[in-house]
Amino acid sequence: MPDFSILTVCSGNIIRSPLTELILRSELDRSDVFSISSAGTFAGDGDLMTPEAAEIALALGLDPSAHRARYLVEPYIESADLILALSRAHRRExxxxxxxxxxxxxxxxxxxxxxxxxxxxxxxxxxxxxxxxRERLVAIVKLVTTRRGAAGQIEIPADDDVVDPYRRGAEMYSESLSQLSPAASDSAKLLRQATKNPSIGARILH
Known part of the structure:
Protein backbone atom coordinates (compact mmCIF):
# COMPACT_ATOMS: atom_id res chain seq x y z
CA MET A 1 0.00 0.00 0.00
CA PRO A 2 1.57 3.35 -1.02
CA ASP A 3 2.35 5.84 1.75
CA PHE A 4 1.17 9.05 0.09
CA SER A 5 -1.64 9.86 -2.33
CA ILE A 6 -1.52 12.68 -4.90
CA LEU A 7 -4.55 13.79 -6.90
CA THR A 8 -4.34 16.12 -9.90
CA VAL A 9 -7.50 17.91 -11.03
CA CYS A 10 -8.57 19.86 -14.12
CA SER A 11 -11.87 20.20 -16.00
CA GLY A 12 -12.33 17.29 -18.37
CA ASN A 13 -9.46 15.11 -17.07
CA ILE A 14 -8.33 14.60 -20.66
CA ILE A 15 -5.38 17.02 -21.03
CA ARG A 16 -3.83 18.91 -18.13
CA SER A 17 -4.44 16.69 -15.10
CA PRO A 18 -3.53 13.40 -16.82
CA LEU A 19 -0.37 14.93 -18.27
CA THR A 20 0.55 16.13 -14.79
CA GLU A 21 -0.25 12.71 -13.38
CA LEU A 22 1.99 10.99 -15.94
CA ILE A 23 4.88 13.40 -15.41
CA LEU A 24 4.69 13.08 -11.63
CA ARG A 25 4.51 9.31 -11.83
CA SER A 26 7.57 9.24 -14.08
CA GLU A 27 9.62 11.66 -11.99
CA LEU A 28 8.69 10.25 -8.61
CA ASP A 29 9.00 6.64 -9.84
CA ARG A 30 8.19 5.04 -6.49
CA SER A 31 4.95 3.09 -6.69
CA ASP A 32 5.61 1.77 -3.18
CA VAL A 33 5.53 5.34 -1.84
CA PHE A 34 3.27 7.38 -4.14
CA SER A 35 -0.24 6.73 -5.41
CA ILE A 36 -0.90 9.26 -8.19
CA SER A 37 -4.25 9.73 -9.90
CA SER A 38 -6.32 12.41 -11.61
CA ALA A 39 -9.92 13.55 -12.05
CA GLY A 40 -11.96 16.34 -13.65
CA THR A 41 -14.58 18.70 -12.29
CA PHE A 42 -16.89 17.93 -15.21
CA ALA A 43 -15.18 14.91 -16.75
CA GLY A 44 -16.97 12.25 -18.70
CA ASP A 45 -16.11 8.97 -17.02
CA GLY A 46 -14.04 6.79 -19.32
CA ASP A 47 -13.00 9.49 -21.80
CA LEU A 48 -9.55 9.15 -23.37
CA MET A 49 -6.94 11.88 -23.45
CA THR A 50 -7.28 14.13 -26.48
CA PRO A 51 -5.13 13.03 -29.44
CA GLU A 52 -2.98 16.13 -28.99
CA ALA A 53 -2.39 15.42 -25.29
CA ALA A 54 -1.66 11.76 -26.01
CA GLU A 55 0.86 12.82 -28.66
CA ILE A 56 2.57 15.11 -26.14
CA ALA A 57 2.72 12.30 -23.60
CA LEU A 58 4.33 9.97 -26.12
CA ALA A 59 6.85 12.66 -27.08
CA LEU A 60 7.79 12.88 -23.40
CA GLY A 61 8.30 9.12 -23.26
CA LEU A 62 5.09 8.57 -21.30
CA ASP A 63 2.31 6.09 -22.04
CA PRO A 64 -1.18 7.65 -22.22
CA SER A 65 -2.98 4.48 -23.29
CA ALA A 66 -4.25 3.43 -19.85
CA HIS A 67 -5.79 6.77 -18.97
CA ARG A 68 -9.56 7.00 -18.55
CA ALA A 69 -11.19 10.18 -17.31
CA ARG A 70 -12.91 10.26 -13.92
CA TYR A 71 -15.50 12.70 -12.64
CA LEU A 72 -14.31 14.33 -9.41
CA VAL A 73 -16.23 13.18 -6.34
CA GLU A 74 -15.67 13.73 -2.61
CA PRO A 75 -14.08 10.32 -1.88
CA TYR A 76 -11.24 11.07 -4.32
CA ILE A 77 -10.55 14.31 -2.46
CA GLU A 78 -10.94 12.75 0.98
CA SER A 79 -8.35 10.07 0.25
CA ALA A 80 -5.70 12.44 -1.15
CA ASP A 81 -2.75 13.70 0.89
CA LEU A 82 -1.86 16.35 -1.69
CA ILE A 83 -4.20 17.81 -4.32
CA LEU A 84 -2.77 19.72 -7.28
CA ALA A 85 -5.35 21.66 -9.25
CA LEU A 86 -4.55 23.03 -12.69
CA SER A 87 -6.27 26.37 -12.06
CA ARG A 88 -7.50 28.51 -9.20
CA ALA A 89 -11.08 27.76 -10.25
CA HIS A 90 -10.45 24.03 -9.87
CA ARG A 91 -8.87 24.63 -6.47
CA ARG A 92 -11.97 26.53 -5.34
CA GLU A 93 -14.26 23.73 -6.50
CA ARG A 134 4.68 9.29 5.06
CA GLU A 135 5.40 11.51 8.06
CA ARG A 136 8.10 13.30 6.09
CA LEU A 137 5.89 13.89 3.06
CA VAL A 138 3.02 15.18 5.18
CA ALA A 139 5.44 17.50 6.98
CA ILE A 140 6.83 18.82 3.69
CA VAL A 141 3.34 19.67 2.44
CA LYS A 142 2.70 21.52 5.72
CA LEU A 143 5.97 23.39 5.19
CA VAL A 144 4.83 24.47 1.73
CA THR A 145 1.53 25.64 3.22
CA THR A 146 3.41 28.00 5.55
CA ARG A 147 4.71 29.88 2.51
CA ARG A 148 1.21 31.02 1.57
CA GLY A 149 1.70 34.25 3.54
CA ALA A 150 2.95 37.60 2.28
CA ALA A 151 6.24 36.17 1.00
CA GLY A 152 4.35 33.70 -1.16
CA GLN A 153 2.08 36.21 -2.91
CA ILE A 154 2.43 36.97 -6.61
CA GLU A 155 1.51 40.08 -8.58
CA ILE A 156 -0.55 38.29 -11.22
CA PRO A 157 -2.77 35.57 -9.65
CA ALA A 158 -3.44 34.03 -13.08
CA ASP A 159 0.22 32.98 -13.13
CA ASP A 160 -0.81 30.17 -10.78
CA ASP A 161 -3.04 28.69 -13.52
CA VAL A 162 -2.14 26.37 -16.39
CA VAL A 163 -3.92 27.48 -19.55
CA ASP A 164 -6.55 25.11 -20.95
CA PRO A 165 -5.68 24.24 -24.57
CA TYR A 166 -8.84 22.25 -25.31
CA ARG A 167 -9.90 22.87 -28.95
CA ARG A 168 -7.47 25.79 -29.18
CA GLY A 169 -4.76 24.41 -31.45
CA ALA A 170 -1.15 23.30 -31.27
CA GLU A 171 0.21 26.64 -30.07
CA MET A 172 -1.99 26.59 -26.99
CA TYR A 173 -1.08 22.98 -26.26
CA SER A 174 2.56 24.03 -26.38
CA GLU A 175 1.94 26.98 -24.05
CA SER A 176 0.02 24.79 -21.63
CA LEU A 177 2.83 22.25 -21.55
CA SER A 178 5.42 24.99 -21.01
CA GLN A 179 3.55 25.99 -17.84
CA LEU A 180 2.65 22.51 -16.66
CA SER A 181 5.82 20.50 -17.18
CA PRO A 182 8.32 22.63 -15.22
CA ALA A 183 5.87 23.00 -12.34
CA ALA A 184 5.31 19.24 -12.19
CA SER A 185 9.05 18.61 -12.25
CA ASP A 186 9.79 21.18 -9.55
CA SER A 187 7.03 19.76 -7.36
CA ALA A 188 8.39 16.26 -7.83
CA LYS A 189 11.89 17.39 -6.79
CA LEU A 190 10.66 18.60 -3.42
CA LEU A 191 8.60 15.47 -2.82
CA ARG A 192 11.52 13.26 -3.79
CA GLN A 193 13.71 15.07 -1.30
CA ALA A 194 11.30 14.18 1.47
CA THR A 195 11.72 10.48 0.67
CA LYS A 196 15.49 10.58 1.08
CA ASN A 197 17.36 9.76 4.23
CA PRO A 198 18.56 13.14 5.55
CA SER A 199 21.40 11.50 7.42
CA ILE A 200 23.21 10.81 4.15
CA GLY A 201 22.92 14.42 3.03
CA ALA A 202 20.81 13.80 -0.04
CA ARG A 203 19.95 16.97 -1.94
CA ILE A 204 17.43 17.29 -4.74
CA LEU A 205 16.65 21.00 -4.96
CA HIS A 206 19.18 23.43 -6.32
Missing part, protein backbone atom coordinates in the same frame (compact mmCIF):
# COMPACT_ATOMS: atom_id res chain seq x y z
CA UNK A 94 -12.20 21.14 -4.64
CA UNK A 95 -12.26 23.10 -1.39
CA UNK A 96 -15.99 23.76 -1.73
CA UNK A 97 -16.56 20.02 -2.00
CA UNK A 98 -14.33 19.13 0.96
CA UNK A 99 -13.43 22.26 2.94
CA UNK A 100 -11.16 20.47 5.38
CA UNK A 101 -8.70 19.75 2.53
CA UNK A 102 -7.89 23.43 2.03
CA UNK A 103 -4.39 23.14 3.51
CA UNK A 104 -3.34 20.35 1.15
CA UNK A 105 -4.95 21.79 -1.98
CA UNK A 106 -2.85 23.97 -4.28
CA UNK A 107 -2.70 24.79 -7.92
CA UNK A 108 0.22 22.95 -9.50
CA UNK A 109 2.07 26.15 -10.32
CA UNK A 110 1.37 27.54 -6.85
CA UNK A 111 2.84 24.46 -5.18
CA UNK A 112 5.97 24.64 -7.35
CA UNK A 113 6.33 28.38 -6.73
CA UNK A 114 6.00 28.05 -2.96
CA UNK A 115 8.34 25.05 -2.93
CA UNK A 116 11.02 27.23 -4.50
CA UNK A 117 10.93 29.42 -1.36
CA UNK A 118 12.04 26.50 0.79
CA UNK A 119 15.76 25.89 1.29
CA UNK A 120 17.46 22.52 1.40
CA UNK A 121 18.35 23.12 5.05
CA UNK A 122 14.71 23.76 5.92
CA UNK A 123 13.71 20.50 4.28
CA UNK A 124 16.40 18.61 6.16
CA UNK A 125 15.45 20.15 9.51
CA UNK A 126 11.80 19.30 8.86
CA UNK A 127 12.23 15.66 7.93
CA UNK A 128 15.22 14.69 10.07
CA UNK A 129 13.28 13.96 13.29
CA UNK A 130 10.64 11.89 11.46
CA UNK A 131 10.93 8.16 11.10
CA UNK A 132 8.54 7.26 8.27
CA UNK A 133 8.34 8.39 4.67
Missing amino acids: IVQLVPRKVNVTFTLREFARLAALISDDEVTRTIEPLSTT
